[in-house]
Amino acid sequence: xxxxxxxxxxxxxxxxxxxxxxxxxxxxxxxxxxxxxxxxxxxxxxxxxxxxxxxxxxxxxxxxxxxxxxxxxxxxxxxxxxxxxxxxxxxxxxxxxxxxxxxxxxxxxxxxxxxxxxxxxxxxxxxxxxxxxxxxxxxxxxxxxxxxxxxxxxxxxxxxxxxxxxxxxxxxxxxxxxxxxxxxxxxxxxxxxxxxxxxxxxxxxxxxxxxxxxxxxxxxxxxxxxxxxxxxxxxxxxxxxxxxxxxxxxxxxxxxxxxxxxxxxxxxxxxxxxxxxxx
Amino acid sequence: xxxxxxxxxxxxxxxxxxxxxxxxxxxxxxxxxxxxxxxxxxxxxxxxxxxxxxxxxxxxxxxxxxxxxxxxxxxxxxxxxxxxxxxxxxxxxxxxxxxxxxxxxxxxxxxxxxxxxxxxxxxxxxxxxxxxxxxxxxxxxxxxxxxxxxxxxxxxxxxxxxxxxxxxxxxxxxxxxxxxxxxxxxxxxxxxxxxxxxxxxxxxxxxxxxxxxxxxxxxxxxxxxxxxxxxxxxxxxxxxxxxxxxxxxxxxxxxxxxxxxxxxxxxxxxxxxxxxxxxxxxxx
Numbered sequence: 430x431x432x433x434x435x436x437x438x439x440x441x442x443x444x445x446x447x448x449x450x451x452x453x454x455x456x457x458x459x460x461x462x463x464x465x466x467x468x469x470x471x472x473x474x475x476x477x478x479x480x481x482x483x484x485x486x487x488x489x490x491x492x493x494x495x496x497x498x499x500x501x502x503x504x505x506x507x508x509x510x511x512x513x514x515x516x517x518x519x520x521x522x523x524x525x526x527x528x529x530x531x532x533x534x535x536x537x538x539x540x541x542x543x544x545x546x547x548x549x550x551x552x553x554x555x556x557x558x559x560x561x562x563x564x565x566x567x568x569x570x571x572x573x574x575x576x577x578x579x580x581x582x583x584x585x586x587x588x589x590x591x592x593x594x595x596x597x598x599x600x601x602x603x604x605x606x607x608x609x610x611x612x613x614x615x616x617x618x619x620x621x622x623x624x625x626x627x628x629x630x631x632x633x634x635x636x637x638x639x640x641x642x643x644x645x646x647x648x649x650x651x652x653x654x655x656x657x658x659x660x661x662x663x664x665x666x667x668x669x670x671x672x673x674x675x676x677x678x679x680x681x682x683x684x685x686x687x688x689x690x691x692x693x694x695x696x697x698x699x700x701x702x703x704x705x706x707x708x
Numbered sequence: 709x710x711x712x713x714x715x716x717x718x719x720x721x722x723x724x725x726x727x728x729x730x731x732x733x734x735x736x737x738x739x740x741x742x743x744x745x746x747x748x749x750x751x752x753x754x755x756x757x758x759x760x761x762x763x764x765x766x767x768x769x770x771x772x773x774x775x776x777x778x779x780x781x782x783x784x785x786x787x788x789x790x791x792x793x794x795x796x797x798x799x800x801x802x803x804x805x806x807x808x809x810x811x812x813x814x815x816x817x818x819x820x821x822x823x824x825x826x827x828x829x830x831x832x833x834x835x836x837x838x839x840x841x842x843x844x845x846x847x848x849x850x851x852x853x854x855x856x857x858x859x860x861x862x863x864x865x866x867x868x869x870x871x872x873x874x875x876x877x878x879x880x881x882x883x884x885x886x887x888x889x890x891x892x893x894x895x896x897x898x899x900x901x902x903x904x905x906x907x908x909x910x911x912x913x914x915x916x917x918x919x920x921x922x923x924x925x926x927x928x929x930x931x932x933x934x935x936x937x938x939x940x941x942x943x944x945x946x947x948x949x950x951x952x953x954x955x956x957x958x959x960x961x962x963x964x965x966x967x968x969x970x971x972x973x974x975x976x977x978x979x980x981x982x983x984x985x986x987x988x989x990x991x992x
Contacts, residue, residue: 508881510877510880510881513880515804515805538883538884538885539883541880541881541882541883542882542883545881545882546877546881548874548877548878548881550874552872552874552875552877552878553878554875554878554879554893555875555896555897564879564882564884564892565882565883565884568879568882568883568884568885568888568892569883614878617878617882618881618882621882621883
């Protein structure tokens with residue numbers, strides 16, 4: 430058993446290095462995130478079995494794959510959201526513009542200002558719309574009201590929510606519809622001005638119209654931000670992403686331009702998955 | 709009779725048994741309160757509340773005992789509230805879920821079940837003798853704090869546990885520290901549950917007699933306490949003292965004091981229910 434895992438791991442590492450180097454040659458951009466030989470355990474369960482991958486700036490990268498294959502776990506490594514999970518253990522290095530984010534001197538709070546996150550279920554705070562967006566600034570100790578007001582307005586505009594809520598910013602965020610709540614969560618993330626936004630199935634709890642709005646939003650945000658999105662929706666991945674990574678059982682099977690993945694995938698597993706034959 | 713009918717019958721039988729059991733408890737309470745009201749209600753007036761204790765039943769009042777109870781309540785709140793809530797939050801938010809924390813958890817639940825007289829003995833030894841506080845309000849309040857700490861800790865943990873993980877995630881993902889998340893999100897969201905638990909615990913403390921007798925609360929004190937180091941009496945002890953007297957007048961006094969004590973407890977429970985409902989609405 431152990432031997433078997435080791436062999437798979439070695440294969441995976443080999444494979445991933447090939448993939449990422451292929452992409453590196455393909456584009457001249459410097460990598461925004463550079464993850465090398467990542468392994469993750471929850472207690473005894475190995476959730477990520479050695480993944481190496483680079484994420485380029487101002488692109489949308491989609492993580493696809495069946496449930497429980499490590500996409501979300503891998504995504505949550507980038508802003509260290511797994512740190513509080515009991516039994517979490519990790520090996521490998523993740524560099525954000527050259528700096529190891531798991532280094533001893535790294536302040537997790539600073540990292541999370543740089544790398545924002547939007548979750549699967551809209552999770553606004555049980556506070557007013559304004560308070561929700563201003564929260565990230567207030568916890569940084571910013572007290573300048575004018576500055577906060579300006580940032581809140583800007584973030585709500587960026588998230589395409591301003592026109593709908595500008596007259597009742599004091600209203601409870603919980604009174605908004607699901608789609609509005611999710612855009613509020615995006616606005617809340619944008620207000621902190623991160624450079625990378627992680628999205629963990631951000632539309633899986635939303636209706637098609639709200640989903641379309643979020644997708645449009647992602648497309649607009651791409652100009653300024655690097656976006657990594659986990660999705661179960663193949664059409665969504667093909668619509669909005671520039672790069673797609675296919676995960677399976679804790680391994681990165683294939684990582685390439687979205688067009689390539691969806692038209693001529695090089696691995697049989699990828700093809701089977703995107704054509705709906707398994708997963 | 710087929711099996712569906714049989715099951716229906718069983719269902720009905722159990723339903724009526726349940727109603728009977730509920731009514732039994734309720735009727736007992738109503739009879740008890742009614743009896744007390746008949747005995748004591750005509751004794752209650754402003755003088756009864758403001759008079760000092762006396763040898764004569766009709767001149768006796770509950771002033772010193774009531775003040776003692778209020779002192780005890782305030783001091784116990786000041787001591788037990790921050791300690792209990794902090795311990796509860798620590799156990800839920802900081803401590804790692806391992807064997808040690810499981811052991812701690814079981815023991816705290818066990819502590820909630822320890823007879824109150826044992827706490828009295830502990831208080832007598834530690835606060836009255838070793839710390840040299842004497843039979844003071846402070847010693848009494850410290851003892852009662854110990855008694856209700858487990859209840860507050862458990863209530864805090866339950867309320868904090870009920871906060872969805874997504875709320876913590878949202879706060880952390882925006883760069884909040886653990887403390888900022890607790891202070892800005894978790895405590896406000898779980899405040900209703902915590903307050904409810906604290907108030908219910910306090911309303912238990914206000915009715916406690918045994919540990920305070922052990923600590924040295926007196927049945928007769930001529931003056932209301934003026935500082936935490938003064939000697940004191942409390943309502944339950946006053947009631948106990950009056951009931952054990954032979955004269956009928958004191959029985960009336962006891963009934964009247966019981967009404968006051970019940971009133972305090974009911975009001976506190978009412979406040980607890982109010983907070984719970986208000987917070988539940990806010991979270992929805």
